[in-house]
Amino acid sequence: MEASSSVWSGLNSGVVLSLIAVLWTVVWQNLQHLQLQQTFGRHMSRHARRLAAMVDPYLSLTIAEYDGGRMRRSDAYEEVKAYLRGACSRDARHLRAEGGKDANKLVLSMADREEVADDFQGARVWWLAYSKSPPRNDGFPWWGAAAQEDRRFYQLFFLERHRELVLGAYLPRVRQMGRDAMLQNRQRKLFTNISTSQWSHVVFEHPKTFATLAMDPAKKKEIMDDLDMFKAGKEYHARVGKAWKRGYLLYGPPGTGKSAMIAAMANYLDYDIYDIELTSVHSNSDLRKLFIETKSKSIIVIEDIDCSLDLSGSRKNKEETAEDKKDGSTPAGDKAEKKKADTSSKVTLSGLLNFIDGLWSACGAERLIVFTTNHVEKLDPALVRRGRMDKHIEMSYCGFEAFKFLANTYLGVVSHELFDDIRELLQEVNMTPADVAENLTRKSVDDDAHSCLASLVRELQEAKKMANGENGQDEQDG
Numbered sequence: 486m487e488a489s490s491s492v493w494s495g496l497n498s499g500v501v502l503s504l505i506a507v508l509w510t511v512v513w514q515n516l517q518h519l520q521l522q523q524t525f526g527r528h529m530s531r532h533a534r535r536l537a538a539m540v541d542p543y544l545s546l547t548i549a550e551y552d553g554g555r556m557r558r559s560d561a562y563e564e565v566k567a568y569l570r571g572a573c574s575r576d577a578r579h580l581r582a583e584g585g586k587d588a589n590k591l592v593l594s595m596a597d598r599e600e601v602a603d604d605f606q607g608a609r610v611w612w613l614a615y616s617k618s619p620p621r622n623d624g625f626p627w628w629g630a631a632a633q634e635d636r637r638f639y640q641l642f643f644l645e646r647h648r649e650l651v652l653g654a655y656l657p658r659v660r661q662m663g664r665d666a667m668l669q670n671r672q673r674k675l676f677t678n679i680s681t682s683q684w685s686h687v688v689f690e691h692p693k694t695f696a697t698l699a700m701d702p703a704k705k706k707e708i709m710d711d712l713d714m715f716k717a718g719k720e721y722h723a724r725v726g727k728a729w730k731r732g733y734l735l736y737g738p739p740g741t742g743k744s745a746m747i748a749a750m751a752n753y754l755d756y757d758i759y760d761i762e763l764t765s766v767h768s769n770s771d772l773r774k775l776f777i778e779t780k781s782k783s784i785i786v787i788e789d790i791d792c793s794l795d796l797s798g799s800r801k802n803k804e805e806t807a808e809d810k811k812d813g814s815t816p817a818g819d820k821a822e823k824k825k826a827d828t829s830s831k832v833t834l835s836g837l838l839n840f841i842d843g844l845w846s847a848c849g850a851e852r853l854i855v856f857t858t859n860h861v862e863k864l865d866p867a868l869v870r871r872g873r874m875d876k877h878i879e880m881s882y883c884g885f886e887a888f889k890f891l892a893n894t895y896l897g898v899v900s901h902e903l904f905d906d907i908r909e910l911l912q913e914v915n916m917t918p919a920d921v922a923e924n925l926t927r928k929s930v931d932d933d934a935h936s937c938l939a940s941l942v943r944e945l946q947e948a949k950k951m952a953n954g955e956n957g958q959d960e961q962d963g
């Protein structure tokens with residue numbers, strides 16, 4: 486009897502337990518149906534963790550999107566974000582998405598207040614994403630619109646007994662894996678300053694490479710070797726105590742490929758480009774802010790440097806400029822005059838020099854600074870001295886070597902009866918590589934290598950006649 490009652494009560498408790506289990510499953514499925522399961526589960530796990538923390542305390546570590554107030558985006562934050570991409574696409578319920586390298590895919594990250602777990606060498610940790618509105622006065626009133634954006638954070642929870650493991654091994658691994666993931670998904674960007682101190686970007690997809698840039702092959706090789714040395718120069722720069730940056734000055738007439746060279750450099754090095762429009766930068770401190778926001782592995786470009794600012798400072802006063810305009814001695818309709826007319830920029834030469842090699846220049850690493858100009862003679866020597874602009878590259882009119890390169894690229898021709906004529910003409914006539922390339926482009930199906938080369942010869946002869954005519958006219962006028 487006793488045995489049968491205990492079996493009975495055993496059976497009863499079995500039934501009750503099964504009923505509870507069934508009820509729980511029904512409630513759980515409904516919760517899931519209502520999409521509340523995740524939240525509920527999360528609350529449960531958070532409460533469970535809090536309870537557990539009473540016997541085995543949890544520690545937390547916060548990684549903010551911006552280091553040093555709001556001045557610079559934190560590398561660690563980006564690395565954690567990239568590292569968590571896999572975990573969050575697998576486990577998180579609420580996601581944020583951005584466009585990625587692949588036009589058809591989105592790059593995912595955790596939405597606010599999402600939490601994902603991660604395991605490392607037997608230790609379980611949790612990552613929580615959250616954001617906060619910025620305080621009214623964040624101490625950086627000059628930061629402009631960026632100061633209004635929410636501040637984002639990742640918070641890592643782990644058990645106190647895993648402190649050493651997490652800090653010493655897990656986090657370095659997270660950062661390394663995050664960096665690797667960022668490299669894989671990296672889309673190169675072309676940034677420009679839309680306002681006085683804010684960058685905006687598009688995806689950088691310029692097709693120009695060194696393989697399609699016509700210039701003397703020896704000169705091209707020298708530049709590529711220089712870039713290789715720079716890219717591999719981390720240890721060298723640390724050893725000699727120099728900031729890991731290099732200045733290039735590209736100068737030469739319009740259409741000789743200065744901008745094309747910058748695109749080729751970016752493609753060769755796999756760097757981003759920051760194209761600073763100096764005339765929209767109001768002050769030196771705005772320039773500094775833009776500079777601080779640039780990332781490593783980038784080329785910072787200031788095109789037409791002579792036109793963007795009155796860099797000559799006291800060497801050229803306003804009356805002189807007015808005189809120049811009256812007698813037309815500055816090139817009429819020149820980019821310089823157009824730019825200066827509508828600029829309210831207060832960026833000074835010393836501000837720019839500070840940006841190139843003052844104390845601020847060492848923040849960040851692996852950056853090229855490239856200036857371009859059509860009038861190298863107008864630049865202040867302080868700006869272009871070696872050490873600031875380490876390498877001066879003249880982009881010149883098309884020489885015979887550059888022509889041969891173009892003939893091979895466009896027509897697949899390495900020698901031709903017209904080559905000798907072209908060599909002579911190119912010595913007498915200035916023609917940009919862009920114009921030579923235009924002549925070597927087939928315009929119809931009937932065009933062949935000979936007709937293209939003949940058209941180039943005709944154009945060069947025309948240009949020679951014009952030049953001789955003008956010289957003759959000048960001599961008569963003289």
Ligand SMILES: Nc1ncnc2c1ncn2[C@@H]1O[C@H](COP(=O)(O)OP(=O)(O)OP(=O)(O)O)[C@@H](O)[C@H]1O
Nearest residue numbers: 697698699700738739740741742743744745918919
């Ligand atoms: N050396 C070159 N090899 C191949 N293409 C070239 C070369 N130089 C110029 N081009 C082509 O000619 C066009 C104009 O060149 P680019 O804009 O680079 O000239 P630039 O020197 O920057 O002129 P500007 O001084 O007016 O800014 C581009 O389409 C470029 O691809």
Ligand SMILES: [Mg+2]
Nearest residue numbers: 743744745788
């Ligand atoms: Mg250009």
